[in-house]
Amino acid sequence: MWKKKDKLPACVTENVREDLIKLVDVVKVYDTGSIKVLGLKRVNLTIKRGEFVAIMGQSGSGKSTLMNILGCLDRPTMGHFYLDGIDTAELSADELSAIRNRKIGFVFQSFNLIARTSALKNVELPMTYAHISKKTREERALMLLERVGLGKRYEHMPNELSGGQRQRVAIARALANEPPLIMADEPTGNLDTASSVEIMELFSQLHREGATVVLVTHEENIAAFAGRIIRFRDGQLVSDLPNVPQSQGQEETAKTEKEGAPC
Amino acid sequence: MLIENMSMALHAIRSNKMRSFLTMLGIIIGIGAVIAIVSVGDSMRNLFTDAYKDVGFNRAVIMVSWDVTDFRMTDYFTRDEMDRVRDVYQDKIQYIDSDANTEAEAVNGRRKVKYQFQGIDSNYTDVQPLDIIYGRALNTADVKGAANHVVLEDKGAVQLFGTADCVGRTFRMTINKDTQEYMVVGVYHKDISPMMAMLMGNGQTQAGFLPYTVLTKSNDYFQDLNFYVREGVDVNAFLAELTRYVAKLKGRPESEIRTISVVEQMGSVDTSLSAMAAAVGGIAAISLLVGGIGIMNIMMVSVTERTREIGIRKALGARTRDIMIQFLTESAFMSACGGIIGIILGVGLVKAGGAAFQMTVVVRPSVVVMAVGFSALVGIFFGLYPASKAAKKDPIEALRYE
Ligand SMILES: Nc1ncnc2c1ncn2[C@@H]1O[C@H](COP(=O)(O)OP(=O)(O)OP(=O)(O)O)[C@@H](O)[C@H]1O
Ligand SMILES: [Mg+2]
Numbered sequence: 246m247w248k249k250k251d252k253l254p255a256c257v258t259e260n261v262r263e264d265l266i267k268l269v270d271v272v273k274v275y276d277t278g279s280i281k282v283l284g285l286k287r288v289n290l291t292i293k294r295g296e297f298v299a300i301m302g303q304s305g306s307g308k309s310t311l312m313n314i315l316g317c318l319d320r321p322t323m324g325h326f327y328l329d330g331i332d333t334a335e336l337s338a339d340e341l342s343a344i345r346n347r348k349i350g351f352v353f354q355s356f357n358l359i360a361r362t363s364a365l366k367n368v369e370l371p372m373t374y375a376h377i378s379k380k381t382r383e384e385r386a387l388m389l390l391e392r393v394g395l396g397k398r399y400e401h402m403p404n405e406l407s408g409g410q411r412q413r414v415a416i417a418r419a420l421a422n423e424p425p426l427i428m429a430d431e432p433t434g435n436l437d438t439a440s441s442v443e444i445m446e447l448f449s450q451l452h453r454e455g456a457t458v459v460l461v462t463h464e465e466n467i468a469a470f471a472g473r474i475i476r477f478r479d480g481q482l483v484s485d486l487p488n489v490p491q492s493q494g495q496e497e498t499a500k501t502e503k504e505g506a507p508c
Numbered sequence: 509m510l511i512e513n514m515s516m517a518l519h520a521i522r523s524n525k526m527r528s529f530l531t532m533l534g535i536i537i538g539i540g541a542v543i544a545i546v547s548v549g550d551s552m553r554n555l556f557t558d559a560y561k562d563v564g565f566n567r568a569v570i571m572v573s574w575d576v577t578d579f580r581m582t583d584y585f586t587r588d589e590m591d592r593v594r595d596v597y598q599d600k601i602q603y604i605d606s607d608a609n610t611e612a613e614a615v616n617g618r619r620k621v622k623y624q625f626q627g628i629d630s631n632y633t634d635v636q637p638l639d640i641i642y643g644r645a646l647n648t649a650d651v652k653g654a655a656n657h658v659v660l661e662d663k664g665a666v667q668l669f670g671t672a673d674c675v676g677r678t679f680r681m682t683i684n685k686d687t688q689e690y691m692v693v694g695v696y697h698k699d700i701s702p703m704m705a706m707l708m709g710n711g712q713t714q715a716g717f718l719p720y721t722v723l724t725k726s727n728d729y730f731q732d733l734n735f736y737v738r739e740g741v742d743v744n745a746f747l748a749e750l751t752r753y754v755a756k757l758k759g760r761p762e763s764e765i766r767t768i769s770v771v772e773q774m775g776s777v778d779t780s781l782s783a784m785a786a787a788v789g790g791i792a793a794i795s796l797l798v799g800g801i802g803i804m805n806i807m808m809v810s811v812t813e814r815t816r817e818i819g820i821r822k823a824l825g826a827r828t829r830d831i832m833i834q835f836l837t838e839s840a841f842m843s844a845c846g847g848i849i850g851i852i853l854g855v856g857l858v859k860a861g862g863a864a865f866q867m868t869v870v871v872r873p874s875v876v877v878m879a880v881g882f883s884a885l886v887g888i889f890f891g892l893y894p895a896s897k898a899a900k901k902d903p904i905e906a907l908r909y910e
């Protein structure tokens with residue numbers, strides 16, 4: 246099992262388990278002083294390596310709470326969360342940082358790029374914290390920006406990019422350390438329909454290339470890209486159904502359009 | 509990672525230029541003041557050292573204090589007594605004279621020049637070498653015979669004779685109402701820095717030497733003994749010894765014998781310069797403290813403004829330490845930048861001042877290095893609290909911050 250002193254890169258490669266995510270009776274209580282809010286009520290959930298899962302539910306149903314726990318930003322009040330077989334409850338804040346750095350790629354609704362910092366530097370950031378050499382960092386960041394269709398925009402600052410472009414930079418950044426898990430909390434929430442579709446195509450492609458993707462959304466047509474849809478209500482899992490993802494033909498056309506579009 | 513932190517710090521400072529500059533101002537002023545004043549102090553010390561070197565580090569005078577209420581005739585020294593002191597302390601005193609001086613007007617036809625003549629013994633050049641350019645220095649025969657021979661400075665010689673090459677020429681001069689003819693036997697040259705010249709006065713009076721026997725006749729009385737101690741002799745210890753001797757000689761308590769030495773005066777200059785340095789150090793410390801608090805304040809603001817950035821960095825894998833170092837680097841960098849600007853300012857000020865007063869100024873490299881190091885330390889110290897505040901932020905809360 247995971248020992249505190251283990252080097253993380255080793256466990257990234259060694260711990261190839263079927264179950265990437267395993268939640269056992271997870272309860273999250275928000276203690277706001279006067280009242281205690283139950284964010285999650287005994288959630289049991291397993292996500293296997295290579296799945297594309299959409300999480301849906303009304304506002305306040307506990308989606309973000311779940312994402313925070315899955316993303317190792319937060320720990321369950323009760324129960325256990327195993328990420329790649331590691332019980333996160335046993336880890337210190339710095340160890341959680343290391344896990345987030347190597348095992349999780351975050352994509353946020355509000356992009357969360359670092360202001361006044363070039364697209365390239367933003368993509369490099371997770372690699373900086375992984376102590377990867379400058380040369381490798383730059384090469385990889387450029388390659389990733391190329392991959393999300395922003396190869397020529399690497400010097401641009403976030404405020405010089407459109408919402409869709411910003412989100413693509415964020416996706417490139419999420420892929421920087423080749424994490425096994427991509428987490429996206431309403432990644433299309435601030436985008437128009439066309440950009441949303443582009444972003445979702447990108448996620449589908451990552452999924453086909455072997456990434457495990459977990460995304461939160463309010464919209465059915467976004468959830469339709471996933472292979473499994475989980476619904477929450479009042480902090481509880483109410484349905485968990487497989488889904489047939491959207492056709493690939495549509496994706497190809499979208500891809501050529503994107504390449505033709507002026508960047 | 510260090511380079512990465514440096515570039516991030518530079519980036520953060522550059523993206524808020526005006527604010528960073530205003531924050532640095534405290535440090536700039538503090539360090540600038542320290543550099544300027546320390547350098548002025550050093551330059552002053554050099555100047556005084558030069559001045560004393562001119563007089564001779566081993567020079568001293570001894571006398572019965574002027575403060576005594578019952579000053580008697582016997583409190584004066586006589587030539588016999590001077591000879592006795594010279595004999596007794598042969599191994600300690602290199603040179604001794606009666607400290608005779610006179611201001612007189614030299615007359616050569618229609619040319620008249622005011623002179624300050626110092627009466628010296630023939631071995632004076634052993635303790636104060638003269639750069640003789642024409643003729644010779646005063647010799648034993650001149651002194652023994654109380655000859656009316658003089659050695660002039662080249663500047664004054666030119667004024668009196670129109671040329672520095674005036675060995676053998678004569679002029680008339682009245683000393684103690686006695687007008688006599690005097691002959692130039694030598695001319696010397698002396699380099700004086702403009703600052704020294706300014707300190708010494710208008711330069712109207714010219715300098716020259718004549719035998720002390722011309723000014724102090726064999727049955728004269730004079731107030732003090734002027735002497736140079738031999739090399740290797742502890743001046744202060746010797747002065748104590750001589751005080752005991754002179755006290756006995758004059759039948760006065762030791763407390764009424766007074767000595768003045770260059771060593772002692774240099775000590776008092778050093779003391780006052782050190783006192784000035786301490787005062788400046790205090791002011792600088794306060795200014796650096798204020799500057800440091802300014803940096804702390806702006807870092808607190810910066811940490812709050814960048815809460816979201818901190819959240820993002822943490823989500824992407826920054827550890828507590830990484831955030832801590834990032835902000836510490838920034839505050840240290842800002843402070844060190846202030847320090848460097850302060851140094852440039854201080855050195856510039858001192859150089860400008862030095863040029864204005866025609867004074868050579870010294871800026872010690874060790875002071876510069878210390879100033880940069882110290883300002884960086886101030887930055888680190890005052891950055892600690894804001895940085896730890898940044899590092900301790902909860903990633904979820906930070907990410908949600910608007
Ligand atoms: N930091 C917090 N302190 C107190 N209560 C919280 C906190 N975060 C979330 N909650 C509560 O936990 C419950 C679940 O919130 P959560 O943010 O997970 O909802 P959500 O499904 O993401 O909603 P949305 O779709 O609006 O983003 C809500 O009742 C919310 O009020
Ligand atoms: Mg939410």
